[in-house]
Amino acid sequence: MSGILNGKKILVMGVANNRSIAWGCAQAMAAQGAEIIYTYQNERLKKFISKLVTDEDRLIECDVSSDTSIDSAFKLIAERFGKIDGLIHAIAYAKKEELGGSILNSTREGYGQALDVSAYSLLAVAKAAVKVLNNPASIVTLTYMGSSRALPNYNTMGIAKAALESGMRYLARDLGTDGIRVNAISAGAIKTLAVSGIKGHSELLKISQSETVDGVNVTKEEVGNTCAFLMSDLASGITGDVIYVDKGVHLR
Ligand SMILES: NC(=O)c1ccc[n+]([C@@H]2O[C@H](COP(=O)([O-])OP(=O)(O)OC[C@H]3O[C@@H](n4cnc5c(N)ncnc54)[C@H](O)[C@@H]3O)[C@@H](O)[C@H]2O)c1
Numbered sequence: 001m002s003g004i005l006n007g008k009k010i011l012v013m014g015v016a017n018n019r020s021i022a023w024g025c026a027q028a029m030a031a032q033g034a035e036i037i038y039t040y041q042n043e044r045l046k047k048f049i050s051k052l053v054t055d056e057d058r059l060i061e062c063d064v065s066s067d068t069s070i071d072s073a074f075k076l077i078a079e080r081f082g083k084i085d086g087l088i089h090a091i092a093y094a095k096k097e098e099l100g101g102s103i104l105n106s107t108r109e110g111y112g113q114a115l116d117v118s119a120y121s122l123l124a125v126a127k128a129a130v131k132v133l134n135n136p137a138s139i140v141t142l143t144y145m146g147s148s149r150a151l152p153n154y155n156t157m158g159i160a161k162a163a164l165e166s167g168m169r170y171l172a173r174d175l176g177t178d179g180i181r182v183n184a185i186s187a188g189a190i191k192t193l194a195v196s197g198i199k200g201h202s203e204l205l206k207i208s209q210s211e212t213v214d215g216v217n218v219t220k221e222e223v224g225n226t227c228a229f230l231m232s233d234l235a236s237g238i239t240g241d242v243i244y245v246d247k248g249v250h251l252r
Contacts, residue, residue: 003033004232009081013039013062013125014090014142017048019192021142022090024220025227032228037081039073064091064121065113074128083134086231089125089141092118092194098156100199106156114156119163126171126182135179138231141168142223143184143242145250153199165242172240181239183230188218188246212247222247 010029014022015038026036039062040049053059057080062073094114098106122141146154147161165184172182189208195201209217226245229235244250
């Protein structure tokens with residue numbers, strides 16, 4: 001079978017279960033011929049991903065809030081797979097208290113944690129990844145339009161996504177000479193584990209659906225297909241950009 005990712009090895013970080021956007025990305029990239037390697041956050045989450053991926057060698061633990069965990073993960077990746085051609089960062093976390101009501105509910109600790117896991121982690125992972133990435137290579141992260149708009153309840157995560165997008169642009173600038181492109185996909189609302197942490201998420205999903213150009217929510221498969229394109233050499237001219245895959249919700 002010929003695909004736009006034939007011969008490429010790609011690391012996918014952030015599959016929690018079969019609803020995860022990262023899983024949509026992995027499936028779409030595999031369909032285009034890529035060989036996929038996965039990281040999972042901890043032993044508890046390993047149980048879920050093990051149901052989707054049976055080859056144990058392809059499953060590597062990585063908690064992005066720990067530099068030690070990131071270093072061990074990339075050491076294992078290098079040992080098992082040698083060089084890789086790209087990585088998907090589909091990771092975010094904020095405590096429930098940071099995701100509802102007034103932004104004044106935010107605390108120093110909650111804010112720090114959300115920004116650490118959801119934004120700094122892209123830089124932390126890129127630092128470790130440069131040693132194993134080929135030239136050319138591609139990095140894609142997942143963001144949301146709450147980065148540039150004050151949406152209800154999204155709160156601290158919106159601030160984290162603004163930092164994530166900015167970090168993505170600086171990375172694109174600094175990794176360009178290594179042949180590494182860095183982009184973000186701004187996905188429309190999709191029902192996943194992460195979304196269920198946001199206060200009033202059912203309402204958010206409904207509003208989002210009504211604001212698409214055709215009244216149908218975007219799917220993780222559609223996000224995955226864009227991810228496959230950005231990972232491929234067809235996208236060699238695109239770096240430092242935020243690509244909206246939200247069925248036009250951001251037009252409103
Ligand atoms: N679902 C949406 O509507 C939507 C829209 C736009 C952007 N996004 C973004 O897509 C990305 C993926 O989220 P999702 O919606 O697929 O939800 P998800 O819950 O399936 O995925 C979130 C992942 O983050 C991982 N994670 C959290 N803390 C971590 C840590 N310390 N170390 C390692 N991994 C950690 C979780 O294990 C999980 O796999 C996130 O960045 C999210 O903000 C989601």
